[in-house]
Amino acid sequence: MSSKSGLLRGNSLGLTSLLTFVILALAWFVGFASRLFAIVRFESIIHEFDPWFNYRATAHMVEHGFYNFLNWFDERAWYPLGRIVGGTVYPGLMVTSGLIHHVLDVLNFPVHIRDICVFLAPTFSGLTAIATYFLTKELWSAGAGLFATAFIAISPGYTSRSVAGSYDNEGIAIFALQATYFLWVKSVKTGSVMWAALCGLMYFYMVSAWGGYVFIINLIPLHVLVLICIGRFSSRVYTAYSSFYVLGTILSMQIPFVGFQPVRTSEHMPALGVFGLVQIVAAMQYTRTRVTRAQFLTLFIGGLSVALGVGLVGYLSLVWGGYVAPFSGRFYSLWDTGYAKIHIPIIASVSEHQPTTWVSFFFDLHITAAVFPAGLWYCVKNVNDERVFIILYAVSAVYFAGVMVRLMLTLTPVVCVLAGIAFSLTFEKFLKNDDHFRSNSSGSDNKQYDKLKKQKGYEGSEEPGTSTDGASPSEDPIGPNVRSIVSFVMSILLLMFVVHATYVTSNAYSHPSVVLQSSTSNGGRVMMDDFREAYHWLRENTADDARIMSWWDYGYQIAGMANRTTLVDNNTWNNSHIALVGKAMSSNESAAYEIMRELDVDYVLVIFGGVIGYSGDDINKFLWMVRIAEGEHPKEIREANYFTESGEYSVGAQASQTMLNCLMYKMSYYRFGETRVGYNQAAGFDRTRNYVIGKKDITLEHVEEAYTTENWLVRIYRVKKPANRNGVKYTERKIRPAGGHKTSSVVGRNGRKGSLKNKAVVVKGKRPVTA
């Protein structure tokens, strides 16, 4: 609030700030409360997969201290390789919750670290809302900011990653993202080193929290570049970017996982390039005032081309020399959606890396998706330095969200900001109830107050009738009827957004996925707690150093809940190790046994949903295991072998022999052929795939069933120790002098000559038959 307009209007200032504060607090509260569906329905529990690792790491940090956490070598993951956890995580999340825990502990307020982890994301979503308010306020007005706050607080696109229990980097990273952008916009506006330094610090927090910081370090330079190109370069931009880049880069290099990446990978090079460019442009501006136009042009063209040339050649030679890493596969997969499927199946196998469907735009953003282009248009129409930024942010985020479902998350904030601007402008136009204030130059407060009232209505008690009273039609070309209709429709839209957001949050995004829920025919709730049953069994009833092989999806959960050593986990850093597990799963039992013996596997864990019809089980993921295994072992594993003759993927009678004999199939369906799920179903009917399984009499030779959960969802097999060699009868143990002098060649039972092992055998050439 500027003190000038607030002069002599103390009460209105007080009321405005009180209302703003109340609305922000309410937005925080609503955002927090709407994320608690999972707690109310289930319990205070960590969700899904990655959060379990984050939780485990946090618990480790709380227990052993920060430095031990940084030096943590986790020998319980990636057996036998292990994992250097401290150097391969973004520690921001753990440090944040560890810090909260520590502060509460010092205040003698003991809260279990699990509860802090569970409630961290909802808490931070409130902070995100507030950061969004400030960002939008800088970009447009405080009223638009309040709209944006309300949107981001409940927008399903953001809720999906920040419900209670979803303890993941994104939960705090979106706050850091918005705050960084706010501080950046602020520093561009003011050109003050302080704001730029704060921006650098916030960027540091963002880097410590999420790999998505690369988005910032490319978007901000892009903003600067565009500002230069459209002739909006100023000393403010120069100050802001130079301070931010230098400080931000140096700080970001303090994160062990990032290390020298800011100067050694291609993803960070544009920022460096723009930093150089900014210096040149600033120098140019300085010289322009001091040299003639002709000299300047020569200098400009010559200098710029030399700089660009040197920069490009320098970069290419550094890449060629191996000093700077070329762009990574993940980067290419952002531009070519088919890239990952061919080159990095492990990235493509993750469902959240799939391209986004149109439905999910609507699902995650609802009306804001439809309204934000309007906000974008207003920004383009009334462009200034900082609005260039939001335009670039919007355009790039829309593109990335289209490429990957996961990046919907970065789109949501900008959509909320722009939708806030659009709604605010519309309401400003159609709800202005007093011309007296408009003629007054200090009307911004009143306008804002006006909007606040609407905002409050939108939060709950909407009374469309009151919104138009007192509107004087004298000068305004818009008639009162149009006003009331428009504002009514807008309010209805906002209400629909609230309803949709609540519905989506409660039904789609509030499942822990550790506990399954189904309903009985009479409406009762049935909890299926098979995962925890199995993990707790592993925790209590296996040796402390037992090694458990499972597909990588369950690695973090096994480590977190069962506290046992895993071979592969959700940190998919070693493709060949995962491929080895995939190979074991897709080989026949004896081949798999060899691999498991080599890897010292004690137990194998498979997820099997055939009894209850759970579709996310291992048989449905099996083709990815085959594909990833094929990528590393193309000679042994071929995807085509696992299809039926007509080229389908099936577990039924038509399935190929390779499929029916692979370890995964056998372990999933062991003794399943003897069960009957319903009276009118055949024995061995798989409810997930709606097939009667192809092989019912499965026998296991090298593994034995160790535990199967109540609904057969998790099946654990024990890898047997190698059996004793077959006994040799006493009579056969004697060496018989084989009838005199025939010692040179012993003829085996099948009449073939014996041969020495490893002796080169000449195989007669044969023309290869190509299919």
Add this chain to the structure above:
Amino acid sequence: MCKNIPRYRMKVLIFTLGLLAALALSQDVKITDAERTVDISSQLAKVNVALTVQNNGKSALSDVLFYITTDEAAHLAHIAATIKKKDVKVQPQSAVQGFAVYKVVLPKKIEAGASETINVEYVLVQSLVPFPEQITQEETQHVVYTGNAHISSAYPVEKEKTTVIFGSGKLQSFATVAPSKQLGEKVVYGPYSNTAAKAISEIRVHYENVSPFIVATTVERLIEISHWGNIAVEEKIQIVHKGAKLTGSFSRLDYQIDRRGKKQPCVKEFKTILPAAARDIYYRDVIGNISSSSLKVRAESVEVDVKPRFPLFGGWKTNYIMGYNLPSYEYLFADGDKFVLKMRLLDHIYDGMVVEKLTTKIVLPEKASNVKLSTPYTVNRRPDEKLATYLDTEGRKVIVIEKNSLVDAHIQPFTLEYQWSRLYIWREPLMATGFFLCLFLAVIVYVRFDFEITKDSASEALLGVQAKVEEVEKIVNERIAIHKRLIEAVSTFKGDKEEETLKNTRAKIETERAELKKKMSGIVGQMKTLLPAASEKLNEMEQLESGIVNSESAYIEKTSKSTTKNSSEDRQWTVRVNGDTNKMKDIINSI
């Protein structure tokens, strides 16, 4: 002197003396009739011995010795004795060769020649050994009981009989010590007559025992007292199935289609009985709630069907946490500043339970002092601990009690006495208040900080002007009030025509006005330096005010003569005053 006697002779001497002493003892006291039942149908061996002791000596007998073989003593969890259904004291003594010795202190001495029947009950835990040690899922569990066919007695026994109840399972075999025979679900040894003291002949009973062999290896019971009227109890329990170990695979399918019911060698669930007042019961483990349990509220208790996450087969273990709240009036008694907690040292976990190690911790409220603990049986009291929880400053005192090897019979109350001033209840609200106050004080201090590096004189002046303007506003408001008072005074004067009151009012108003005027002129003077334009406007305002004041007396003169209320002059005057005051307000706003 001793040096002269060789060592072995010394030993012989001592032995002979001992033997003589024993003989003398046993000759005096005799057991005429002894009946023993050994119930081994559960995982415990519950032994009940009824002895009829006869005093043949010359003097009265004040206590009776009771022997338990060392094999049994290693498993002994609880021993108690009764005489005619009344509890009597049992004291452990130093052991003799092959036996642990307990002394039953008689409440009434047995006179010479008289006799008395004493009932001794004791419970052995983990004395039944599974045989075979490992079974598959399809097999049932068999165990071996090893014991003594005779009553291990310090005195010669005239007549004795032992009955071993092995329950409904199948009897595989039993060692015969004639006369011995199987009678339905029992094996009867004896009657034997005239057995010497300390007679031992080993017996073994091998039989099917399908009762759950679960043992709580550790129980950590935490009792937390809150003087807001609550006692929170939390028990961390580790449970192991110590029956025959499961070998081979566990098949869910076989488990699901198994028709043996309770005879399956596994524990699916058990029943825990909590106090009737228990509320907010939770049952969970390290990784969250265990959803598979149900609650039955009965008149005397709350029953929880504890169902572990997985069925417990032989050798499998699990752990869980169960907690609940109790209202303080159930267990906490108070008299002034003296409080007494009377609660169970150990509570029920399941019927026929065996606890290997119990740790009970009692968290007292902060500042509790003079703690006195009395327990129903000897326990190991560990050093006190400190626990700092919600809204604590120095931490609460924690009493730690440990005991090994407990059974159902150990569910008995302890009493804990402490001093605690009732004023301490205010500590917590005050602390929370203090916290908030600190927060607000920080804000108050913060707004007084000046972070400007350079003084911005313009905005500084502006703030000053703002402050002055607020004062002016106040003055104007007061003046408006005075005008109104005057008008009212005039109108009342019209009614009652009392000159005196009107005069007084006017005089009072005059002095107030003079004061306000003085203040105002001061402000105007200050304003001149701050904002000359504003001071001019203020002067304008002063003129308006003085205009009203000047024409006021004329108005009063005029109106005071008329008696009609709300005359046209009145109305005119009010309009004029209102108009001028509105002008004044406009001036303020314009600044």
Add this chain to the structure above:
Amino acid sequence: MDVSKMPRYVGPVNPSMYPSLTIGLCGLGALFMAWFFVYEVTSNKYTRSLAKEVVVATLAAAFLGLGSVFLLLWVGIYV
């Protein structure tokens, strides 16, 4: 000392009162807090009066403090 003769100890506040006490006290506290902050925002260094600030802050703190204790009790954290 005979325990059975001693009176039983009942907490100073009936647990069924916790919700209403929490809401009432916290609501009042929030009101005073709002007053306090509005005053802090609207006044400047010439118009501010320390006494008023402290009085309002104390009232807000007292109500919020008591209210939050009852909030803790209500949610089952028996302090």
